[in-house]
Amino acid sequence: MTLAVDDRDLTSLAGRSVVLTGATGGIGKVVARRIGDAGAAVTLAVRDQVRGRELAAQIPGAEVRHLDLGDLSSVRRFADEWRGPIDVLINNAGLMMIPQATTVDGFEKQLGTNHLGHFALTNLLAPHLTGRVVTVVSKAHMFGRVSFDDPHWRRRRYSPMGAYAQSKLAGLLFTQELQRRFSATGSRLAVAADPGFAATGIARHTERPLLDGLLAVGTRVAAQTPEDGARPVIAAAVASVAPAAWIGPGGLFGMRGSPALVSWPRSASDVNVARSLWELSAAETGVDYTTVESARRQG
Numbered sequence: 001m002t003l004a005v006d007d008r009d010l011t012s013l014a015g016r017s018v019v020l021t022g023a024t025g026g027i028g029k030v031v032a033r034r035i036g037d038a039g040a041a042v043t044l045a046v047r048d049q050v051r052g053r054e055l056a057a058q059i060p061g062a063e064v065r066h067l068d069l070g071d072l073s074s075v076r077r078f079a080d081e082w083r084g085p086i087d088v089l090i091n092n093a094g095l096m097m098i099p100q101a102t103t104v105d106g107f108e109k110q111l112g113t114n115h116l117g118h119f120a121l122t123n124l125l126a127p128h129l130t131g132r133v134v135t136v137v138s139k140a141h142m143f144g145r146v147s148f149d150d151p152h153w154r155r156r157r158y159s160p161m162g163a164y165a166q167s168k169l170a171g172l173l174f175t176q177e178l179q180r181r182f183s184a185t186g187s188r189l190a191v192a193a194d195p196g197f198a199a200t201g202i203a204r205h206t207e208r209p210l211l212d213g214l215l216a217v218g219t220r221v222a223a224q225t226p227e228d229g230a231r232p233v234i235a236a237a238v239a240s241v242a243p244a245a246w247i248g249p250g251g252l253f254g255m256r257g258s259p260a261l262v263s264w265p266r267s268a269s270d271v272n273v274a275r276s277l278w279e280l281s282a283a284e285t286g287v288d289y290t291t292v293e294s295a296r297r298q299g
Helices: 026-037 049-056 072-080 109-128 139-143 160-185 209-222 226-238 271-285 289-298
Strands: 017-021 041-046 063-066 086-091 129-136 189-193 246-251 256-261
Touching (some): 129 160
Parallel strands (some): 041 063, 189 246
């Protein structure tokens, strides 16, 4: 079902505070420009400060702050230094099918960046969140399974695609559980957004020539532009939707097209799995929403 709210109508963000991760490339850059040009006070939460400042110079009132999602000390510093409300947090930054590597904290890098970094950021910023959290996901979740016994591929043979798919399934499960907790404490929203297949360059770091070639061909044949890929993300930030909505392209098997509501798959709808992932993520990062919310109410 195509969304009734036009994603090009960004008046609902005029004058509002938006924090966007992964803003310096691909879809993030398009989202940053569009919401900034529409009057939002956008904070570019980026690892590359030089590229961040170059982009901010093109967006009225944009601010740049350093954030490395692969380093929990950086995530904590970002949250500790934040002042004021956040109307929309867009968890957009991500890595795709990279060779095996770990974050500063020893996490498998795709799970650590795509999920655990955003998990910690969202929880730590919870006292400031007034509107909604948008988490960018992917069709790759269909190939994912959360391995609670070995989430960081320390005992299994590493699979770049398997690790990526696990991280994207984690994003969907996170959205479901975050909404459950939001609903218990107020009216905030957790929303998932899938850009579909967009020519963003995110898959250029696989270091596997054959796979790089196949992805390049597929991109030329079937991918939509970053501008079109950004539309579901923007719709997720501004549209009037139900809690835990998932928005993605409405055409070509969900790969491209105008923003539409997407049905949740069974793999991302299991309440027990979502809760278990939350508990694992809280233990790994040392951050828990309940503790943060309790401190907020007491303060």
